[in-house]
Amino acid sequence: MATDPSRIKKVMFVNRKAPYGTIYALESLEVVLITATFDQDVSLVFLDDGVYELLKGQDTKGIGIKNHSKTYRALDGYDVEKLYVERESLEARGLSEDQLLVDVEVLSSAEMGRLMAEQDVVLSF
Amino acid sequence: MLHIVNKSPSQSRTLESCLRLAQPGSAVLLIEDGVYAATKGNADASALHAACGRLQVYALQPDCDARGIGPLLADGITLVDYGGFVDLVAQRATTHSWL
Numbered sequence: 184m185a186t187d188p189s190r191i192k193k194v195m196f197v198n199r200k201a202p203y204g205t206i207y208a209l210e211s212l213e214v215v216l217i218t219a220t221f222d223q224d225v226s227l228v229f230l231d232d233g234v235y236e237l238l239k240g241q242d243t244k245g246i247g248i249k250n251h252s253k254t255y256r257a258l259d260g261y262d263v264e265k266l267y268v269e270r271e272s273l274e275a276r277g278l279s280e281d282q283l284l285v286d287v288e289v290l291s292s293a294e295m296g297r298l299m300a301e302q303d304v305v306l307s308f
Numbered sequence: 309m310l311h312i313v314n315k316s317p318s319q320s321r322t323l324e325s326c327l328r329l330a331q332p333g334s335a336v337l338l339i340e341d342g343v344y345a346a347t348k349g350n351a352d353a354s355a356l357h358a359a360c361g362r363l364q365v366y367a368l369q370p371d372c373d374a375r376g377i378g379p380l381l382a383d384g385i386t387l388v389d390y391g392g393f394v395d396l397v398a399q400r401a402t403t404h405s406w407l
Contacts, residue, residue, distance in 0.1 A: 230329075292329050293329075296329035296331045299309065299402070302402050305403070307406055308407060
């Protein structure tokens with residue numbers, strides 16, 4: 184059943200933590216998937232250490248924690264296609280877009296700030 | 309837009325990231341340990357004090373009082389009580405509670 188367009192909100196998830204030191208990154212993914220189920224206009228933003236969540240080649244066998252990085256590649260199956268990474272956060276960590284495991288749009292801080300201000304709901308992780 | 313920051317700038321880079329993204333004319337409300345950024349001479353908060361012209365900067369008075377920093381407030385920062393906190397949220401279309 185299609186969702187009434189007037190009930191669709193723009194919901195942004197702001198991810199600012201590295202993937203395995205805390206549970207935030209995994210919790211964010213879970214809430215993203217739930218929100219997508221309700222046909223909302225979901226976008227994911229990666230800032231600061233959050234950009235490490237998208238780094239290619241994660242292998243968690245040695246630490247006994249589930250490798251949730253593969254889930255990012257499954258997001259478009261849930262119609263979650265808006266992934267944004269802040270250029271300044273990448274550069275500050277010596278990273279570039281081709282080292283990320285999914286297609287993203289790289290935005291400047293100012294562009295990201297404008298996008299954030301357009302949202303109905305912003306959730307921080 | 310309203311940005312809410314609850315971490316001390318000396319402990320976390322949340323405020324710094326918030327200031328990088330905050331658009332001119334938006335509001336920043338400091339709560340909990342975030343209020344330490346409102347103190348005069350805090351080297352970790354100089355970017356906030358410099359941004360007081362382009363942003364509206366508020367600090368939650370009960371949190372300032374609890375920490376004894378009322379007399380240390382930098383210029384350009386407006387104190388609000390809990391009712392003022394609610395007003396700020398209600399006035400703005402979007403709120404981001406930075407974590």
